[in-house]
Amino acid sequence: MIAFMPEINLQRRCKRQAWAPEHRFFAVTAPGLEPLCAAELKALGVEQVEARAGGVGFAGKLGAMYLANLHLRTAGRVLLRLKDFRVRRWDDLLRQAAAVPWEVYIPAGAPLAVQATLRQSNLKHEGRVAEAVFEAVAKHLAGLGLEPPVLAKPADQSAQRLLVRGEDRRALISLDSSGPHLHKRGYRLAGGKAPLREDLAAALLLLCGYDGSLPLLDPxxxxxxxxIEAALMARRLAPGGERGFAFEAWPSFREKTWQHLKSKAKEASRDRAPAMILGQDRQNQAVRLARENALRAGVEGDVDFSRADFFAARPPAGPGLLVLNPPYGKRLGSVRQAQDLIIRLGKHLRKSFRGWDCGVVLYVPEWAGLLGLKEKARLSAPFGGLKVTLLYGAVTG
Ligand SMILES: C[S@@+](CC[C@H](N)C(=O)[O-])C[C@H]1O[C@@H](n2cnc3c(N)ncnc32)[C@H](O)[C@@H]1O
Structure with a gap:
């Protein structure tokens, strides 16, 4: 079916329905990272920032959502809240879903996935809810002479994704503005043996108050x-500057606004990291991979990667921040070996890195004691089926 609604009409609808109103948004984070993400949003100057379980709510015009996608380091995705309503009967869902101006958000004929999650909701059946919302979108677009969407699986990365959440007597319809998870910055193609997710890496650096002004070593x-995340921060480069987002396909997408935000972000960045950033690993293969990733991230001139055994190498000039993501038994080697390494690391830090600060990813929180750091902050977050502890402390004698 060919769209016959006049272009000018759609433009006017986009202006009135998408750009004129204030919206509510929700930046989804891994549980535990909410306060860091809230601080990031406040620093961006967006309004009504409120950390809740699993993410941070905020408000603003659509431009605030562009900004959040471009700059957030600790969020997984940014949702646009389309409807938040009370549900007494099934009809309430149909009525509310029919009232969304879908034509300004869902591209005609695009793949569209709808996921419903219900908790003690009187909507009862998740599959039926998803189906009903999909039908509402299709009917709405067809009624305007636009090509209806094509049903897609939630895993389809090219699809627009609607999320319906029903809890008790309320329901919420949201549209994912991000597309692929925001930790996918685009620089890491092959991941190495046990890579840390980018949002967790950024969270550890933020927890440690890293701003690029002091030397950093990841041995x-x-x-x-x-x-690499440290270099992006030190140079104030937007983590989303080199990737695409779901909202770029929305009929209401404003290329000019987006390019303006991206060039403003570039102007605010630094040409070079102000202090040294070192990455070391005892395996050649890891060093090669790290260099390739840094090149793709555009920070190859800011990080010096080299092959070295931490226990044999001379400590660099400091003090600064040491960041550690030691191997954990379940993914690399045995748990016993992992624990022995933490004990060795603790001894080495006390001997050679006194005066440095240290940020560490621990898979067993009790191991913090083995490192002997003077603790300053910690948080825990789920990662790879485990709960990891991000710990920030000072190395003392
Ligand atoms: C869990 S991985 C780090 C993952 C990394 N954060 C990433 O995102 O890819 C631990 C790394 O420590 C390295 N390693 C273990 N013992 C080491 C030592 N004594 N000196 C240097 N590197 C070592 C391993 O080769 C491995 O690449």
């Missing part, structure tokens, strides 16, 4: 995630 760098 167990693997594929280089911590050092």
């Amino acid at each position: 167990l760098c693997g594929s280089g995630t911590l050092a």
